[in-house]
Amino acid sequence: MIVVNGNGTGRRAAPRLMKGNEAAIYGALLAGCRSFYGYPITPASELAETAAKLFPACGGTFLQAESEVASINMMYGASSAGERTMTGSSGPGVSLMQEGISYMAGAELPCVIVDIMRGGPGLGNIGPEQGDYFQIVKGGGHGCYRNLVLAPASAQEMADFTMLAFELADRYRNPAVVLADGFIGQMMEPVALPLSVAAPIARPWAVEGTAATRRNLITSIFLEHEALERHVRALQFKYDKAAGREVRYEEIALDDATVVLVGYGIVARVLRRAVGLLRERGIKAGLLRPMTLWPFPSEEVRALASRARQMLVVEMSTGQMVEDVRLAAAERCPVGFYGRQGGMVPSAEEIVERVEALQTGSGAAEVQHAHVAA
Amino acid sequence: MRTSLHERPKSFFDTFERKDGDHTVTHYCPGCGHGNVHKLIAEAIDDFGIADRTIFVDPVGCSVFAYYYLDVGHVQAAHGRAPAVATAVKRAHPGSIVICYQGDGDLAAIGGNEILQAASRGEDITVIFINNALYGMTGGQMAPTTLLGQVTTTSPLGRSASREGYPMRVSELLASLEAPAYIARVALGDIKSDLKTRKAIRHAIKNQMEGRGFSLVEILSPCPTGWKMTPPDAAKWVLETMTKTFPLGTVRDCAASASASRDGAAGTGAPREMTGRRAEVAVREIPRLLGLTSPEAPTGQTAAPGPAETRLHTIRGVPHGVSRSVSRSVSRSVSRIKAAGFGGQGALFLGALIAEAGMRAGRAVSWLPSYGPEMRGGTAHCHVIVSDGEVDSPLVTRSTVLFAFNRPSLEKFVPEVVEGGMVVYDASLINDPPPMPGLEAIAVPASRLADSLGAARVANMVALGAWLGRTRGLPLEAVEAAMRGKLKPEVVALNMRAIEEGRRFVLQGGAAQGATSSGATPAPGGAS
Amino acid sequence: MSETGTRGWVVIDAEECKGCGLCVLACPAGCLSFGDEFNHQGYHPIRYSGEGCRADGLCFYACPEPGAIAVFKDEEPKNLSAEALDDRRQR
Numbered sequence: 001m002i003v004v005n006g007n008g009t010g011r012r013a014a015p016r017l018m019k020g021n022e023a024a025i026y027g028a029l030l031a032g033c034r035s036f037y038g039y040p041i042t043p044a045s046e047l048a049e050t051a052a053k054l055f056p057a058c059g060g061t062f063l064q065a066e067s068e069v070a071s072i073n074m075m076y077g078a079s080s081a082g083e084r085t086m087t088g089s090s091g092p093g094v095s096l097m098q099e100g101i102s103y104m105a106g107a108e109l110p111c112v113i114v115d116i117m118r119g120g121p122g123l124g125n126i127g128p129e130q131g132d133y134f135q136i137v138k139g140g141g142h143g144c145y146r147n148l149v150l151a152p153a154s155a156q157e158m159a160d161f162t163m164l165a166f167e168l169a170d171r172y173r174n175p176a177v178v179l180a181d182g183f184i185g186q187m188m189e190p191v192a193l194p195l196s197v198a199a200p201i202a203r204p205w206a207v208e209g210t211a212a213t214r215r216n217l218i219t220s221i222f223l224e225h226e227a228l229e230r231h232v233r234a235l236q237f238k239y240d241k242a243a244g245r246e247v248r249y250e251e252i253a254l255d256d257a258t259v260v261l262v263g264y265g266i267v268a269r270v271l272r273r274a275v276g277l278l279r280e281r282g283i284k285a286g287l288l289r290p291m292t293l294w295p296f297p298s299e300e301v302r303a304l305a306s307r308a309r310q311m312l313v314v315e316m317s318t319g320q321m322v323e324d325v326r327l328a329a330a331e332r333c334p335v336g337f338y339g340r341q342g343g344m345v346p347s348a349e350e351i352v353e354r355v356e357a358l359q360t361g362s363g364a365a366e367v368q369h370a371h372v373a374a
Numbered sequence: 375m376r377t378s379l380h381e382r383p384k385s386f387f388d389t390f391e392r393k394d395g396d397h398t399v400t401h402y403c404p405g406c407g408h409g410n411v412h413k414l415i416a417e418a419i420d421d422f423g424i425a426d427r428t429i430f431v432d433p434v435g436c437s438v439f440a441y442y443y444l445d446v447g448h449v450q451a452a453h454g455r456a457p458a459v460a461t462a463v464k465r466a467h468p469g470s471i472v473i474c475y476q477g478d479g480d481l482a483a484i485g486g487n488e489i490l491q492a493a494s495r496g497e498d499i500t501v502i503f504i505n506n507a508l509y510g511m512t513g514g515q516m517a518p519t520t521l522l523g524q525v526t527t528t529s530p531l532g533r534s535a536s537r538e539g540y541p542m543r544v545s546e547l548l549a550s551l552e553a554p555a556y557i558a559r560v561a562l563g564d565i566k567s568d569l570k571t572r573k574a575i576r577h578a579i580k581n582q583m584e585g586r587g588f589s590l591v592e593i594l595s596p597c598p599t600g601w602k603m604t605p606p607d608a609a610k611w612v613l614e615t616m617t618k619t620f621p622l623g624t625v626r627d628c629a630a631s632a633s634a635s636r637d638g639a640a641g642t643g644a645p646r647e648m649t650g651r652r653a654e655v656a657v658r659e660i661p662r663l664l665g666l667t668s669p670e671a672p673t674g675q676t677a678a679p680g681p682a683e684t685r686l687h688t689i690r691g692v693p694h695g696v697s698r699s700v701s702r703s704v705s706r707s708v709s710r711i712k713a714a715g716f717g718g719q720g721a722l723f724l725g726a727l728i729a730e731a732g733m734r735a736g737r738a739v740s741w742l743p744s745y746g747p748e749m750r751g752g753t754a755h756c757h758v759i760v761s762d763g764e765v766d767s768p769l770v771t772r773s774t775v776l777f778a779f780n781r782p783s784l785e786k787f788v789p790e791v792v793e794g795g796m797v798v799y800d801a802s803l804i805n806d807p808p809p810m811p812g813l814e815a816i817a818v819p820a821s822r823l824a825d826s827l828g829a830a831r832v833a834n835m836v837a838l839g840a841w842l843g844r845t846r847g848l849p850l851e852a853v854e855a856a857m858r859g860k861l862k863p864e865v866v867a868l869n870m871r872a873i874e875e876g877r878r879f880v881l882q883g884g885a886a887q888g889a890t891s892s893g894a895t896p897a898p899g900g901a902s
Numbered sequence: 903m904s905e906t907g908t909r910g911w912v913v914i915d916a917e918e919c920k921g922c923g924l925c926v927l928a929c930p931a932g933c934l935s936f937g938d939e940f941n942h943q944g945y946h947p948i949r950y951s952g953e954g955c956r957a958d959g960l961c962f963y964a965c966p967e968p969g970a971i972a973v974f975k976d977e978e979p980k981n982l983s984a985e986a987l988d989d990r991r992q993r
Binding site: 193 | 392394425426427428429431432438441445446447448449450451452455458459460461462463465466467469470471472487488490491650652653654655656657658659660661663664666667668669726729730733738739740741742743745765766767768769771772
């Protein structure tokens with residue numbers, strides 16, 4: 001259980017078995033989220049379904065919007081009005097939200113988006129995939145902005161990271177995304193939830209329909225070029241600050257590792273098992289699991305690349321995060337890639353085979369391009 | 375005696391500091407209708423005393439800069455999305471007066487769905503809709519409201535019905551919905567129509583103050599620049615030409631009698647329950663409402679695994695990385711279970727029940743359902759892990775226990791079972807099982823035994839009983855407790871009888887038809 | 903009421919006026935007209951003849967500008983002189 005500054009250190013309730021998607025909604029309500037605006041989509045629908053049941057019961061708003069376009073703009077309104085707000089969707093829906101995410105980043109509005117990734121491109125399928133990395137971590141919407149991106153790997157983290165996402169979103173007045181895959185959303189695990197609700201933070205900038213907030217203005221338009229440059233630089237200043245302070249990751253057995261596996265979400269769970277299996281075979285494997293995808297643990301990757309013999313990035317995509325790992329590793333050690341797509345999840349045994357092939361040197365080239373064959 | 379009769383409304387800023395350049399004049403062109411409408415709104419805000427609680431949702435278009443002028447709270451929305459933004463603003467602050475201001479490109483084209491759905495939900499907002507039959511700010515392009523034959527920069531030959539379709543009558547369209555309280559079309563053209571516009575705007579704002587629901591005023595409004603006309607000619611064109619396509623009048627008014635509105639517009643006159651009103655709940659009550667309770671001792675023998683030992687790398691006071699040794703991640707005793715069958719046979723429920731019972735017995739658990747590509751062919755399965763240590767991968771790729779309720783599932787998953795693993799299958803439905811060398815197969819006539827209890831659907835519980843009879847993998851009381859949280863007492867009782875049937879069958883030796891019949895295998899569901 | 907039928911007084915902020923002329927069309931008494939001079943925006947501002955205002959406020963509603971026209975009852979308001987308007991602009 002990762003420590004969350006705001007609401008993660010207090011007393012926790014008895015664990016309950018629940019899906020990752022359900023856990024995110026419980027986490028949101030305990031983070032003081034007051035509204036959920038969303039549109040159903042598999043494999044994220046339990047987010048909307050759980051929210052439909054729990055938000056009204058807790059005195060909040062659940063509204064099934066007419067589209068994801070409307071959802072994100074309702075969040076724009078709710079956040080402008082000063083309340084913690086969220087949505088949950090999957091790739092195709094999040095694609096539709098990109099305009100609104102850009103506007104929210106531009107208008108400095110905090111919000112939390114839970115993206116339960118499915119297979120793409122296009123309609124793809126509803127199986128688990130990690131193909132939204134580029135659209136969430138690198139951009140998606142227009143203009144110079146960033147999302148704060150958290151990558152849970154358990155139902156517990158779906159709750160905890162959702163709470164953390166609200167905190168980070170408010171700290172930086174920026175959208176935060178909980179980026180998980182279909183398996184993390186659908187999986188049930190015991191979840192221990194806090195017994196208290198996070199204290200609300202002051203939002204003196206919000207428009208609340210009061211005398212005190214009457215002069216407030218929420219907008220992302222800066223007509224004069226100089227003014228927009230000032231604004232964009234101010235945003236970047238925030239992002240630089242976040243990059244220095246908010247990197248989170250998990251290391252497993254990295255102290256003596258010569259082979260460093262890198263993966264997030266459900267893949268990291270598989271890799272954790274693969275590390276155990278590899279160690280049983282006498283291969284000194286370790287795992288670096290980024291918990292934040294933006295900011296990315298680049299310094300940690302760089303340090304590991306300096307002392308490891310081999311890195312292997314595993315993703316349920318054709319290779320998206322691997323670009324960040326390679327950029328950080330800067331050719332200090334070879335960075336291989338192994339990917340599965342379309343709803344296929346790599347097994348620990350598959351990973352072991354790939355690493356063993358790398359060890360003998362026979363499979364290096366093959367692994368580099370494994371996604372082509374896989 | 376000097377009495378002011380009509381003066382600059384106080385809801386305008388004295389000077390327009392948010393505007394670049396000249397702070398004393400608006401950016402609107404001479405004769406532009408936006409100015410009149412802003413003034414009428416400002417006057418109404420003054421007269422009704424609502425400046426502090428008014429929230430103006432600014433659109434995209436020439437009026438994007440309404441926040442330069444009106445001294446109220448402002449939220450500037452993306453193109454077309456103002457009604458969605460306004461929806462949430464109003465729900466967050468039901469006591470506020472939310473005025474949503476949109477042009478025709480914004481409202482009728484790109485934002486067609488947002489206005490339609492907000493109207494249909496009956497959001498308690500006031501929408502001011504400026505119809506000037508083209509896109510003003512971008513330089514006079516065609517809008518959904520452009521008249522037939524009207525030349526714009528993107529309909530240079532004049533709008534033709536066969537090419538661009540007909541002008542959209544937004545008021546009539548929205549009036550066909552059940553929820554809206556008030557919809558009227560007015561115009562700015564001469565002083566008589568200007569004053570009718572004033573009345574309609576005030577009525578639409580008053581409606582919101584009285585909680586009557588969605589109100590929209592469509593205003594036919596001159597755009598002398600876009601139309602390439604003088605202001606007087608533009609005003610004349612509104613009244614003489616636009617009104618032929620867009621007839622003026624109240625289209626719907628629930629607050630008035632039907633006879634007072636055009637075409638006998640629908641209206642009940644009754645105020646209704648406010649849309650989106652929240653229940654009053656104290657925030658500290660939320661954990662209780664979510665059913666969260668303090669931890670108790672788990673059901674069963676072992677203590678719950680504590681949180682993983684973690685070492686936090688702290689950078690500038692913020693938890694940064696978590697590091698742990700591999701020994702934490704390799705569990706000592708793990709059951710990796712797969713349960714599979716046709717949809718409706720209860721394989722997923724069986725798995726969830728094992729996970730819930732395992733958790734109540736103080737063990738680490740995970741449950742992962744198949745969905746997506748694996749569900750093709752009508753089979754469903756789940757991965758369940760019950761472990762003494764932390765669960766690493768929740769995916770069961772090498773299972774120690776397989777529950778199979780049909781032959782395809784058995785064939786598909788038997789190859790994944792580890793040497794010495796256990797296969798529990800429904801022998802009532804599978805009478806010619808594939809060879810299972812090196813595995814302990816328990817052929818339990820689950821469906822038949824379930825039938826004898828009068829409920830074939832509890833075959834999954836019979837199979838669970840068979841496993842429990844063979845392995846004592848979970849305490850029965852944990853299984854029962856897990857069910858009690860989810861099912862009605864009579865269903866729990868039935869399920870427990872089914873589990874007992876399965877147990878008795880195995881304990882009486884009825885299942886002995888495994889491919890390895892030596893009985894020397896370690897308790898399946900034990901070490902992997 | 904004066905002998906000319908004047909019941910009110912129109913004050914025009916010549917610098918805010920954009921010279922669209924809609925007030926001229928709206929005024930039933932015909933007491934508004936275009937001026938010859940240019941204002942700082944380059945428009946010919948409207949001016950009030952000084953008599954005949956019926957205080958009906960129609961010019962106020964016809965005018966698209968926030969404060970280009972104000973209508974007062976009975977007589978010329980001294981506190982809304984050209985100096986007062988200039989003062990507002992300088993704030």
